[in-house]
Amino acid sequence: MAIYVGYLAALLGMICWIPQAFQVWRTRDTKSLSLSANLLFLITVSLWLIYGLMITDWPIILANIVSVTAMIAIVAAKLKYK
Amino acid sequence: MAIYVGYLAALLGMICWIPQAFQVWRTRDTKSLSLSANLLFLITVSLWLIYGLMITDWPIILANIVSVTAMIAIVAAKLKYK
Numbered sequence: 001m002a003i004y005v006g007y008l009a010a011l012l013g014m015i016c017w018i019p020q021a022f023q024v025w026r027t028r029d030t031k032s033l034s035l036s037a038n039l040l041f042l043i044t045v046s047l048w049l050i051y052g053l054m055i056t057d058w059p060i061i062l063a064n065i066v067s068v069t070a071m072i073a074i075v076a077a078k079l080k081y082k
Numbered sequence: 083m084a085i086y087v088g089y090l091a092a093l094l095g096m097i098c099w100i101p102q103a104f105q106v107w108r109t110r111d112t113k114s115l116s117l118s119a120n121l122l123f124l125i126t127v128s129l130w131l132i133y134g135l136m137i138t139d140w141p142i143i144l145a146n147i148v149s150v151t152a153m154i155a156i157v158a159a160k161l162k163y164k
Contacts, residue, residue, distance in 0.1 A: 005132055013130075033115065034105040047088075051091055054083070
């Protein structure tokens with residue numbers, strides 16, 4: 001049972017920032033986004049990706065490739081449309 | 083070495099949304115926040131917390147109590163000041 005909760009959390013965590021990435025590029029409005037929070041979270045998912053690569057754990061690698069991509073899009077929009 | 087990268091990722095992941103929570107309550111501006119992204123991430127960290135409780139893993143429990151608190155503050159602000 002616990003393992004399914006973990007898989008669902010991992011899946012949602014992988015995709016959840018995609019709507020935010022689309023919204024900031026569509027609206028070009030990033031005013032209420034905290035640069036420090038989004039930058040810290042980009043560093044967080046990058047570290048998880050590096051960790052996954054170091055221990056060769058494919059679920060961690062794949063989940064965090066998606067998150068890193070979404071977070072780069074969000075932080076780039078924040079820096080461009082501030 | 084990998085374990086320190088993992089700990090650093092876990093620590094940053096725990097605290098990174100705190101600046102966003104303070105910003106939305108201070109400015110009352112939530113326009114550029116995606117409700118679906120923030121709601122999905124609140125569900126994600128809630129599931130991680132439930133997962134941590136189910137397998138009695140204290141690092142997962144403690145990290146996600148902080149994240150759930152920050153995300154509830156952000157989603158509540160988004161619903162209040164939309």
